[in-house]
Amino acid sequence: MNLRGMYAIYHFELARALRTWLQSIISPIVTTSLYFVVFGAAIGSRVQEVEGVPYGAFIVPGLIMLMLLTQSVTNASFGIFFPRFTGTIYEVLSAPVSYLEVVVGYVGAAATKSLVLGLIILFTAQLFVDVPIAHPFLMLAFLVLTSFTFSLFGFIIGIWAEDFEQLQVVPLLLVIPLTFLGGTFYSLDVLPEFWQTVSLFNPVVYLVSGFRWSFYEVSDVPLLVSLGMTFFFMLLCLTLVWWIFRTGYRLKS
Amino acid sequence: MSPILSIENLDKTYPDGFQALRNINLAIHKGEIFALLGPNGAGKTTLISIICGIVNATGGRVTVDGYDIQRDYRQTRSRIGLVPQELTRDAFETVWDKVSFSRMLFGKPRDDAYLEKVLRDLSLWEKRNSQLRMLSGGMKRRLLIAKALAHEPSVLFLDEPTAGVDVELRQGMWETVEYLRQSGVTVILTTHYIEEAEEMADRIGVINQGEIVLVEDKKQLMRKLGTKQLVLQLRESLEAIPAALADYDLGLSEDGSALIYTYETQSARTGIDDLMQALGEAGIRFTDLHTTQSSLEDIFLDLVNGS
Numbered sequence: 001m002n003l004r005g006m007y008a009i010y011h012f013e014l015a016r017a018l019r020t021w022l023q024s025i026i027s028p029i030v031t032t033s034l035y036f037v038v039f040g041a042a043i044g045s046r047v048q049e050v051e052g053v054p055y056g057a058f059i060v061p062g063l064i065m066l067m068l069l070t071q072s073v074t075n076a077s078f079g080i081f082f083p084r085f086t087g088t089i090y091e092v093l094s095a096p097v098s099y100l101e102v103v104v105g106y107v108g109a110a111a112t113k114s115l116v117l118g119l120i121i122l123f124t125a126q127l128f129v130d131v132p133i134a135h136p137f138l139m140l141a142f143l144v145l146t147s148f149t150f151s152l153f154g155f156i157i158g159i160w161a162e163d164f165e166q167l168q169v170v171p172l173l174l175v176i177p178l179t180f181l182g183g184t185f186y187s188l189d190v191l192p193e194f195w196q197t198v199s200l201f202n203p204v205v206y207l208v209s210g211f212r213w214s215f216y217e218v219s220d221v222p223l224l225v226s227l228g229m230t231f232f233f234m235l236l237c238l239t240l241v242w243w244i245f246r247t248g249y250r251l252k253s
Numbered sequence: 254m255s256p257i258l259s260i261e262n263l264d265k266t267y268p269d270g271f272q273a274l275r276n277i278n279l280a281i282h283k284g285e286i287f288a289l290l291g292p293n294g295a296g297k298t299t300l301i302s303i304i305c306g307i308v309n310a311t312g313g314r315v316t317v318d319g320y321d322i323q324r325d326y327r328q329t330r331s332r333i334g335l336v337p338q339e340l341t342r343d344a345f346e347t348v349w350d351k352v353s354f355s356r357m358l359f360g361k362p363r364d365d366a367y368l369e370k371v372l373r374d375l376s377l378w379e380k381r382n383s384q385l386r387m388l389s390g391g392m393k394r395r396l397l398i399a400k401a402l403a404h405e406p407s408v409l410f411l412d413e414p415t416a417g418v419d420v421e422l423r424q425g426m427w428e429t430v431e432y433l434r435q436s437g438v439t440v441i442l443t444t445h446y447i448e449e450a451e452e453m454a455d456r457i458g459v460i461n462q463g464e465i466v467l468v469e470d471k472k473q474l475m476r477k478l479g480t481k482q483l484v485l486q487l488r489e490s491l492e493a494i495p496a497a498l499a500d501y502d503l504g505l506s507e508d509g510s511a512l513i514y515t516y517e518t519q520s521a522r523t524g525i526d527d528l529m530q531a532l533g534e535a536g537i538r539f540t541d542l543h544t545t546q547s548s549l550e551d552i553f554l555d556l557v558n559g560s
Contacts, residue, residue, distance in 0.1 A: 002327065008357035086342040091400070094305040094335050095358045096327040175364065253267060253308050 005097040005118050009105025010112075013079050017113050024075070024222035025117065032067050036060075037126055037249055040184055050187050056129040060122070061212040062184030066116050068143065069150050069179055069204065073171045076110035076154030078105040081167050084158075084250075093252065099245035103155065110151035111144070118143050131215065145230050146207055150175075152237035159250050178204045188220040255319070256280035257408060257439050258304070263313030265299055265463075268492045273299040273376060275463045281408075282556050286430065286440045288454035288471075290447065296339060296463040297443035301410045305335045315407060331359055334401030334438075338412040340393050344386035344460070348377055348396055351385065352403045359404030373433060385495045391422040398429060402438075409433060409443040415449060427452050447550045453474075461500065483514040483525065485532075486541040501528055512539075518546075 017024045036059070044055040051058075083089040092102060125131050133139050154171075161167040182204030188196050199205050200221070210226025213219035219226065244251070258281035265274040273296045281287050291297050302308035304315055306326060315322045317329040343351075352368050370376040375395045380388060388396065394414070402411060411430070415423040428451050433440050444450055450457050450471075457474060459467040490509040501524065504513040516523045532539070 002360040004360045005358045006360070008354055011357075012354050015350075081342075086344075087337070087339055088341045088343050090305075090335065090337050091355060093307045094330060094333070096330040096360055097358065098327075100311065210264055248309060 001096075002097050002101055005095055006101040006105045009092070009097075009102065010109045013106060014112065016079075017075070017109075024113065025120075028067050028071055028117055029120060029124060032063050033124060035063055035066070036125060038181055040128065043185070045162035051189075051216075053216045053218060054129065056133050058187075058212075058216070059185050059213050060125045060129070060131050062179075062182075062208050063125070064118050064121050064143075065146065065182075065204070065208050065211055066176075066179045067121055068114050068146050069175050069207075070171055071117055072147050072150035073115040073157065073175050075113055076107055076151040077158035077161065077171070078154075078166055079106050079110055080155055080158035081161055088211050089251070099242075101242055103152075103245075106221030107148065107151045107155050108217040110154060111147040114151065115143055118147065133215050134217050135214040139211065142207070142211045142230070144216055145234065146211070149230060149234040149237060152234065152241060156237060156240050156244065159244055162250075178202050179208075183208045183220055187218075203229060204232060256316055256439070257283040260300075260304075261314045263300070263302060263303065263315060264305050264311045265296075265308065266311045267388070273452065273463050274303075274310075277460075277463075277465055279458065279465060279468065280434045281439060283407075283439055284434075284437060286434055286442070286453055287456050287458065288307045288450035289441065289443045289458045289460055290445065290450050290553060291443070291460035292445055297460055298412055299463075300460070301335070301412050301441070301443065303501065306330055315394075320463065327360075331404065332407050334406035334409045335403045336394075336397045336409070336411045336414060338443075340390065343473060344405055345384055347382050347384055348372070348388070348399075349381040351396065352399050355400040355403040355502060363405045367405070368403060371399050375399050377431065391425070394422075394426075395429070402433075406438065408439045408441065409435060411440060413443055413445075415444070415446065421450070459545045459553060459556050466556045480546075481516055481518050482545045483528075484543055484545065485512045487511060487541040488538040488540050491537075495537070498528075498531055498537075501531070512537075519536070 036056075039059055040056040047055045049055065049058075083092065093167055097105075113247070122131070145205050157167065157170045181199065183199070184204075188199055188209075189204065191199065206221060206226045206229035209220040210230065211222050243249070258279075260277050260279040263274055263277040264272075266272045277300060288299050289300070299308060303310045304317070304322060306322065306329075317332055320328040320330045320332075346354075349368075349372075352372065353363075356364070356368065369378065372381055375398060377392060377395055377399055380392060384392065385396070387487075398411075414430075415426050427449070430440055430442070440453075442449075443452065454471050457467075457469060457471050458465055487510055491505060491512070492509055494503050494505055494512070502515045504515070505511070506513065514525075514528055515524065
């Protein structure tokens, strides 16, 4: 194992986030707080409770997920796309590091950042409303699992993308709509039956539902199904990453 | 002495069917400076990229210090430093952060004293805290060398080190390579400037259309360069070289209007005096004379056009 090499990538990526702290740390917190104020205060004044949970508190897990998914995808995709763009990727490819070490370095750094952001937003939310956490360890497990899985997904996009537009298109046109339609701001029960069925094809539904269960023990789908689907998506991403390195797709000719 | 780099039957065909390398065989000795000369698109960068792990070979085998580049990639890559042809476009990190990252990426423990020496040797120490975007083109190129040296490689690849670099910087680059030679690093550089190969290399290889067409010691090549031709335009054409002049290395032009004498410029006696005398005695008169010398460039062009 080249642990130093792996750590070099990890450290370099985290240093980049810290160097651009306004964009990478402050901006997601401000955005989430705005969502919280607008949705929580405006809608919350009319919708008192969802499934016995005050509306302001109900949307907190969804908001954390929204931020976690977009930040994981954006960070990880940018992390690997940028060296491809600047040309410095040659150094990583010619270094004595294994594919696994490269993935752990890049994906680990993006996931770490998302995780920290998720926790910061959770504490920020506590300033606005009371957010009890029924199963803190399960909540943390969901945070870690989601950060890692979607950072893997972002890593894949960062390798697939050939320009900045492609890099942006997946987070903007796929991740954000799926998250908004994934029960972030509502319970699936409020939808007509047809749209409830359609929603079950949205993977984000399972993440938000399971994550929310760890807070309030209310969910749209059973907890085990949530966990199972999250693992399934992670395995799918891992398989894709394995294939990328095996074939050298977009990295080696 | 076993070679530090050995390439056997190496082939590379890109997915679009373009054959970039054909059956390359090459051995590089420890401590030498080897110049790989070739026109654009000859396969120089592909060859280097395969050895460094950036491009996959289609067939053949490469070993570095006895280790296979695929099976023992950690061993081979930790011995190799690569200075790419293109300047990278990163901008916001500092010089010191970049070289530290390079060293760590290759698994070497922190050694600030060594990195300081590398930066000082490459005249970058004063710029250690500068962001990359503040550096000039020449500094950026030296930084790429510093990054490649950060993990103390024993083999260094310089891919077109002076491409797009002004005369003064090119001179500086030659001095850098000389410094590398003295520190015991084996250097393999690619170039399409003949004078660069002449200036720096111990041995010269010529690659064209994916094939190595010549590998030769530079001194021997220079000896070939040391040969000159004296061309004598005759007053009256000859049909054959007269028997009286058979002792001289003489040739006759196709139309018989000129005699061509080949001689070594570096030998103590060129034989020109004797030849002139013999010509006079044989009654051969000439109207004009001039000398020509084949340059490395001529040899190179012959090889490249001939293949």
